[in-house]
Amino acid sequence: MSAIRHALSTKREDDFAQWYQEVIAEAEMAEESGVRGCMVIKPWGYGIWERIQRLMDERIKAAGVENCYFPLFIPLSYFAKEAEHVEGFAKEMAVVTHHRLIGDGKGGLVPDPEAKLEEPLIVRPTSETVIGAAMARWVQSWRDLPLLTNQWANVVRWEMRTRMFLRTSEFLWQEGHTAHADREDAMAETLRALEMYREFAEGPLAMPVIAGEKPENERFPGAVATYSIEAMMQDGKALQAGTSHYLGTGFAHAAGIQYQDKEGTQQYCHTTSWGTSTRMIGGVIMVHGDDDGLRVPPQIAPQQIVILPMLRDDDGDAALLAYCEDIRRSLAAQSALGEPLRVLLDKRPGKATQKRWAWVKKGAPLILEIGGRDAAAGQVSLLRRDRLWNAAAKPDFRAMPKDEFLGIAAGEIEDIQVSLHAEARARRDANITRDVTSIDALATFFSEDKRYPGWVELCWARPTGAELEGVIKTLKELKLTIRNTATDAAPASGACVFTGRPAVERIYVARAY
């Protein structure tokens, strides 16, 4: 059995970070823009985002949440109102100070000193403040509650170290913001959003996640409780792929979001916020990619089946293209995963094998190669991206009659969606360790020569304040963080790894992005 020659030059096990950059480049998902910390999202990457947007938006609307659009700019004074909130953003934000350019007398342009803004404007890092101001106008009575809004938008956080999709100065996201009459209703919404994210990750993204509550030091600034979904990447690190916050009445106090209850008394609202972003695409790459490039789960693939006619620039091409077009039409009339199949007939010039490898690197779920002889024989040749290689280290093409393929195509697409999830789930579960019962054992576990050590689930006594700070410091020395406590965690048992006191809950500890 000969060695497989992979489509990428870097293997995951050799240099995961380099492999990640290579997948993004070779799959033509995104590239550096020339603008510090900002990327250009190319058609294949943006197509995946469009699929994510559509499927997430359906879920948001189904929950009765209405989309709005709020300003890109937030006056500086709005931030001063929420000191605690600002503190958490480390104040690293893009500040607009001028509204005009003028010539500098040397052929260049400079901000016009005459056009300095009286009050600087901040490019939104998140929209709690400006949406809070709107909520204060919109909410008058208990009849106006709950107020459920969402926004799809770009936001900017001035990041010092950026990595495409995972941490960029500008990124795209949705931010849900809701106001409620009481704690119970707001907490129910916080957990509804968390469950929506969990189902979205496990479903369309085929990405297993732990949904749970973050420890108090990891809360969103100003939040009473912060929940997250955490996914395990193939290097064993955790990626926070979505968050949901119960904000108590703190933001309502700062923005003046009040309502008159049924008894006629003025009350402050309880608010929530929840968000997911283009960061999810980074997660999809690091969960499903392999040494041949990306593998896109069919539900979020811009194209699920790519048909590659093996054109020869001769008289036979017309019949071949007609045969391929007939297959494309038959497929497009079918459905899988609740939607019509998305099928591309790639007629562009170029060698068929080069085009095949381009689609392998992009991760199109099913690739169909069809030559003139296949067309004459009524055959197709089928390649599943998730099972690329056969035992002989060759691409595992399956030849079959066209009609047989048309009968199984939708089922293959659905099977790929399930298989990618099962594969990621098995890997994740195999890399969670539960038998670490001391700090020394934890240190030993993560210091061993394991390239991808995975996560450790620990029992702890949920220390707070200074004691928690000590725990965080200990973990930090091991380059570890607490990810979350699963909402469906088993009861804790035994002693707290950090304090020796009886444990009260389980936490996941991991290296993280």
Place this chain on the structure above:
Amino acid sequence: MSAIRHALSTKREDDFAQWYQEVIAEAEMAEESGVRGCMVIKPWGYGIWERIQRLMDERIKAAGVENCYFPLFIPLSYFAKEAEHVEGFAKEMAVVTHHRLIGDGKGGLVPDPEAKLEEPLIVRPTSETVIGAAMARWVQSWRDLPLLTNQWANVVRWEMRTRMFLRTSEFLWQEGHTAHADREDAMAETLRALEMYREFAEGPLAMPVIAGEKPENERFPGAVATYSIEAMMQDGKALQAGTSHYLGTGFAHAAGIQYQDKEGTQQYCHTTSWGTSTRMIGGVIMVHGDDDGLRVPPQIAPQQIVILPMLRDDDGDAALLAYCEDIRRSLAAQSALGEPLRVLLDKRPGKATQKRWAWVKKGAPLILEIGGRDAAAGQVSLLRRDRLWNAAAKPDFRAMPKDEFLGIAAGEIEDIQVSLHAEARARRDANITRDVTSIDALATFFSEDKRYPGWVELCWARPTGAELEGVIKTLKELKLTIRNTATDAAPASGACVFTGRPAVERIYVARAY
């Protein structure tokens, strides 16, 4: 016959500008945000934008154009490269100069002087420069052409006088950018986009437009030719609702977009750009609104049919709601205008008549009121928003058996789409004057006591340079502008109104937004 009491306090004929603001407020489409020149787009307004986005995006994709996302920020130096381009934007742009805030020692925040950017960043007013830089990377050979990209994004132009939807500092739009091998191919794309916009306006927006070429003084800065679609508002003014530009090779020279042709020679690309924005919503309001509020064309209505159960807070409500839900389900299973019907059962608390008028002001195409007795009798009561009043000055409800209604509902929706277009088309055509043959006659025409004078179609000799400047100045004194020359205009005849020379083409002259 008694006088009709309209749902708005301002009539179009009394104060069109005030009426416009009132529709936006009463239909809950948008509101001032507290951030200078920026609006908050509320659910009904944003829902209309989502419909516009979806239908426009389908057309863009069908033309083979691929969506991408480019950075919000553009380095200052990119603008200096295109002096002519910048000139046209009057340099009124939002300038980011700092990337951090710090406390001012008095409890406030200020931009950190230590965090001043080496090079200021401009919040994109349009993306030619940054997309041009990407195209220069992406295009190498004739095989890479045409390169067809589009972006859905927010852009910022620092406007001194703003008006919601029509002119806001931040607005939402799509911007298409394409690169081609030669003039012919680029011009074909420019005209394809123009035709896409014309069909979109006349179709989904039910808004008749003149598609044509702008005069040279109205070209996009740096463009070789600029085309627009122009719609007539109910006050007779013109609204430019979309533009398409053939940019020649000027932008390609500035950005270095070159390709190797089949003979191996380096050539500069010919580029185009084309855009439409949230401004279209302002057009929809001013074309279709009436003295009772907005009337939304069914194709872009977030909800096409609103069912209002006349709840009485008694035991009968359950049966009434079940009856209404049954109707909702039957409607949602039907299609009109090529898509499933969008139907809302509005169960919120509140008086039925108040809710009716709220939906009338929002412009939902069909309103269904159903009381307990209707439910018992198997009836419904139907109100078409586009034909609100009967001869007795009462809302023109039509009662009919449920099954009869279910049989006509889709047809009513399609008829409303057609009727709104026909009404707007008849009004527009009736307000175009073609018998003005001198500047004096033009001045007289627009000085007469006509509140809404409409447009004048003139024949002219297409003067250029200083002679054109003279014409523009003459028109400016009459508060008039040249809108465009229709691509399907009849041949010119007679003498040029401005120069007396033989006329060579027809132009539309109008007051404009």
